[in-house]
Amino acid sequence: MFRRCPSCHLVFQAKEVKKELLGADTRVQKDYLVPAPMKWEWQDNFDKETHVHTYRVAYKCKHCGHEWTDLSQKK
Numbered sequence: 001m002f003r004r005c006p007s008c009h010l011v012f013q014a015k016e017v018k019k020e021l022l023g024a025d026t027r028v029q030k031d032y033l034v035p036a037p038m039k040w041e042w043q044d045n046f047d048k049e050t051h052v053h054t055y056r057v058a059y060k061c062k063h064c065g066h067e068w069t070d071l072s073q074k075k
């Protein structure tokens with residue numbers, strides 16, 4: 001994903017200057033496996049856990065010097 005400077009609209013000029021962890025979420029998602037019609041096997045339902053980290057990232061444009069912050073989420 002490219003960061004575009006909101007001031008001069010150039011891409012590839014954003015430099016990450018600060019990264020701050022805001023929080024971490026654990027999301028549990030139920031996955032159900034449906035048995036295939038010709039194959040009568042029971043399959044267990046299982047829980048899928050994903051951890052989502054939210055960061056506040058500060059960028060500075062190398063072209064015009066504009067600074068801004070953005071939220072980024074990583075699994």
Ligand SMILES: [Zn+2]
Pocket residue numbers: 005006007008009010013061062063064065066
């Ligand atoms: Zn700029």
